[in-house]
Amino acid sequence: MTTQALIPVAVFIAVYAAISFEWLNKAVAAVLGVMTLFVFGVIDVNAAARYIDFETIMLLVGMMGIVAVLKKSGFFTILTVRIAKLTGGQPLRILVLFCALTAVLSAFLDNVTTVLIMVPIIIELTRGMGLDPKIYVVALVMASNLGGTATLIGDPPNIIIGSKVGLTFNQFAIYLFIPVVISTVCVIAYFWVTNRESFKSIDNDLTKLFSVQMLIEKIEFDFLTVKIDRTFLLKSIICLGIALLLFVTHTITHLSPGVVALSMAMILFIITRMEIEHVLLEVEWSTLMFFAGLFILVGAMEEKGVIEWVARNIFMKAGSDPYVMTLMVLWVSGIASGLIDNIPFTITMIPIVRMMLEANPIPHNILWWALSLGACLGGNLTLIGASANIVSAGMLKKYGYPISFREYTRKSAPGTILSLIICSIILIIYLKVFL
Amino acid sequence: MKTTEKNQILYHLIRDYMYTMGTSRTTIVALKSYIDAIQRLNCTEQELKGLVLELNEVLKKTEPKIVSLAHLIEVFEEEMKQHWDSGMEAFKSRATAYLEQQLKRFEADTKSVTAQCAERIEPGDFIITSSPTEYLSKAFILAHTALKKQFKVLVLKQDYLRTRDMVNTLENHGIEYVLIPQYNLSHFLGKANKLFIGAVSISTDQKAVTGFGTANVVSICHTHNVPVYLFIETLKFSHTPLQDQHIYMEKKDIIESDTIFHMTSFSNDFVDLNLINHLVTEKGERMRP
Numbered sequence: 001m002t003t004q005a006l007i008p009v010a011v012f013i014a015v016y017a018a019i020s021f022e023w024l025n026k027a028v029a030a031v032l033g034v035m036t037l038f039v040f041g042v043i044d045v046n047a048a049a050r051y052i053d054f055e056t057i058m059l060l061v062g063m064m065g066i067v068a069v070l071k072k073s074g075f076f077t078i079l080t081v082r083i084a085k086l087t088g089g090q091p092l093r094i095l096v097l098f099c100a101l102t103a104v105l106s107a108f109l110d111n112v113t114t115v116l117i118m119v120p121i122i123i124e125l126t127r128g129m130g131l132d133p134k135i136y137v138v139a140l141v142m143a144s145n146l147g148g149t150a151t152l153i154g155d156p157p158n159i160i161i162g163s164k165v166g167l168t169f170n171q172f173a174i175y176l177f178i179p180v181v182i183s184t185v186c187v188i189a190y191f192w193v194t195n196r197e198s199f200k201s202i203d204n205d206l207t208k209l210f211s212v213q214m215l216i217e218k219i220e221f222d223f224l225t226v227k228i229d230r231t232f233l234l235k236s237i238i239c240l241g242i243a244l245l246l247f248v249t250h251t252i253t254h255l256s257p258g259v260v261a262l263s264m265a266m267i268l269f270i271i272t273r274m275e276i277e278h279v280l281l282e283v284e285w286s287t288l289m290f291f292a293g294l295f296i297l298v299g300a301m302e303e304k305g306v307i308e309w310v311a312r313n314i315f316m317k318a319g320s321d322p323y324v325m326t327l328m329v330l331w332v333s334g335i336a337s338g339l340i341d342n343i344p345f346t347i348t349m350i351p352i353v354r355m356m357l358e359a360n361p362i363p364h365n366i367l368w369w370a371l372s373l374g375a376c377l378g379g380n381l382t383l384i385g386a387s388a389n390i391v392s393a394g395m396l397k398k399y400g401y402p403i404s405f406r407e408y409t410r411k412s413a414p415g416t417i418l419s420l421i422i423c424s425i426i427l428i429i430y431l432k433v434f435l
Numbered sequence: 436m437k438t439t440e441k442n443q444i445l446y447h448l449i450r451d452y453m454y455t456m457g458t459s460r461t462t463i464v465a466l467k468s469y470i471d472a473i474q475r476l477n478c479t480e481q482e483l484k485g486l487v488l489e490l491n492e493v494l495k496k497t498e499p500k501i502v503s504l505a506h507l508i509e510v511f512e513e514e515m516k517q518h519w520d521s522g523m524e525a526f527k528s529r530a531t532a533y534l535e536q537q538l539k540r541f542e543a544d545t546k547s548v549t550a551q552c553a554e555r556i557e558p559g560d561f562i563i564t565s566s567p568t569e570y571l572s573k574a575f576i577l578a579h580t581a582l583k584k585q586f587k588v589l590v591l592k593q594d595y596l597r598t599r600d601m602v603n604t605l606e607n608h609g610i611e612y613v614l615i616p617q618y619n620l621s622h623f624l625g626k627a628n629k630l631f632i633g634a635v636s637i638s639t640d641q642k643a644v645t646g647f648g649t650a651n652v653v654s655i656c657h658t659h660n661v662p663v664y665l666f667i668e669t670l671k672f673s674h675t676p677l678q679d680q681h682i683y684m685e686k687k688d689i690i691e692s693d694t695i696f697h698m699t700s701f702s703n704d705f706v707d708l709n710l711i712n713h714l715v716t717e718k719g720e721r722m723r724p
Contacts, residue, residue, distance in 0.1 A: 128448050202477065206486040209471070210465075211444070213471045
């Protein structure tokens with residue numbers, strides 16, 4: 001590594017530390033890092049622009065726009081209240097149905113939005129019955145991170161990997177559906193087995209049965225306060241459906257996911273006549289700035305040979321055994337993502353994994369699936385592993401159920417390790433089948 | 436979980452429900468919930484009596500006391516004494532049938548009170564509402580659409596959900612209204628000519644337990660000779676004095692703009708019946724008890 005490479009390394013480490021220890025806002029830290037590189041002449045503006053993956057940015061903006069309109073339509077609220085009724089107040093049914101719905105929604109919408117919708121209702125439902133909301137919320141958030149792993153658009157690491165590597169919506173679905181479904185089922189089962197007392201049936205407790213009926217009635221009244229515009233709702237769902245169809249038929253239409261998402265968002269704004277200023281308030285501009293900044297920082301490190309050095313001197317030292325390579329990428333990503341933000345980690349790992357594959361090819365993109373699974377599922381490991389975790393902890397505190405880092409991690413870590421073990425087994429099976 | 440903790444959670448839930456929906460609606464929903472709970476119950480015959488009596492005790496001692504519900508539970512308990520040993524399915528069937536009967540009776544009473552309220556709305560009235568509930572809204576709709584009376588409503592902005600529901604109802608039915616913060620009432624006392632209120636219960640010592648904020652409104656209207664109408668079902672007449680109405684007191688910290696306020700609040704107000712000009716039940720206007 002040359003001395004020229006030391007500047008981007010130092011800047012990257014400083015940015016990472018600022019983000020990890022929350023010294024600065026993520027976006028500010030990333031952009032400040034980029035400005036530092038400009039000041040020291042490490043890169044110029046043209047090079048910086050080249051490093052930004054606009055496909056990823058377009059996909060994020062498009063999906064944020066579609067979700068903003070869907071939220072306004074009341075679609076999610078109706079869905080969650082219906083599920084609450086369906087549970088009949090049975091603790092185990094609450095766990096299973098809410099986790100299942102969360103996992104499915106997270107596969108197509110961003111995890112934070114899903115959590116923001118689901119957590120208030122589950123807290124109302126569980127605390128109204130005298131249950132501990134924390135177990136349910138942690139399980140729900142884990143289901144959200146798990147579900148988001150299943151598709152190209154479900155989680156930012158997948159969006160980045162898919163865009164940078166050229167993997168399609170269908171490829172993600174085909175290879176990740178099975179590990180995600182099995183992991184989700186096992187994690188829910190883990191919560192049930194380790195907390196049996198908390199999930200006992202209430203059918204032999206008349207007071208609880210009575211409370212549940214009143215509670216569900218109250219939830220319906222409290223949450224269905226918006227007037228549902230059915231035409232608006234229909235338009236939103238149709239546009240989302242078309243977007244998903246176009247993702248699936250990408251190999252036929254050759255329309256990239258970013259183009260699809262942004263186009264459908266614009267069409268949705270037009271046909272629903274939503275005020276664009278209101279919708280744009282829902283777009284997380286700081287997240288997009290953060291992404292852009294990171295793309296530039298990692299691009300600069302790649303240009304200066306830093307990534308190649310890391311790949312050759314750390315990851316490729318593991319050897320050329322595809323099983324070892326795959327499991328190493330999975331577990332290193334899994335553990336690292338639990339401790340540090342998985343987005344910069346993923347962006348950094350992509351050129352490393354690319355180099356590993358150039359040296360030792362593994363078919364069917366298995367190494368990319370290992371990175372995806374590790375980066376996404378690792379977010380469940382600790383409280384700080386994913387944004388959805390932090391958001392849910394904030395909501396628990398707001399409702400009077402504060403949860404510490406230790407308590408959260410005690411509840412989430414075993415299930416995460418379990419899901420990584422399951423993914424290891426499935427990846428090994430993939431290797432056995434395809435090698 | 437300890438029984439008292441479990442009860443407190445239920446009382447909190449019922450209180451929340453009362454704040455938003457009113458006592459009559461809460462009674463109706465509670466009865467329906469009881470019916471659903473009985474139908475879903477899966478226990479041994481030995482456990483049945485204990486579970487039913489446990490729930491009945493809880494419902495008779497809510498905070499605040501829902502007198503209408505307590506009375507209905509008392510008659511239910513009396514009726515079911517003869518059926519404890521008749522077997523699970525027979526008990527459930529009889530209990531459900533009886534509760535449904537009581538529910539119909541109470542719903543009929545509420546409907547009658549609504550009709551009595553609508554009859555007391557005259558064309559040209561400017562009616563003040565305080566902590567309005569469902570049957571007051573229904574009375575306005577009845578008077579406006581079926582009885583074709585033209586009148587105006589002064590809505591005092593109090594609890595958000597109740598105010599929202601009243602405003603939506605008036606707007607959707609084309610009933611003229613003015614919405615003001617409660618503290619601006621003095622500006623309308625020369626114009627408004629009636630105050631309509633409901634109540635949770637009436638105690639034996641001549642006190643009406645009402646929604647919070649109502650006592651001040653009644654007081655100011657009484658001082659300015661605005662007639663006060665109290666609409667209430669006879670099932671809500673309690674056999675005990677005010678101190679047995681279990682008005683809930685809470686001390687909690689409220690944080691607003693970085694300032695912590697140590698607040699003491701009560702779930703309900705109470706109004707002396709001497710301040711009420713017209714006491715109207717489902718059977719019509721009656722003398723004070």
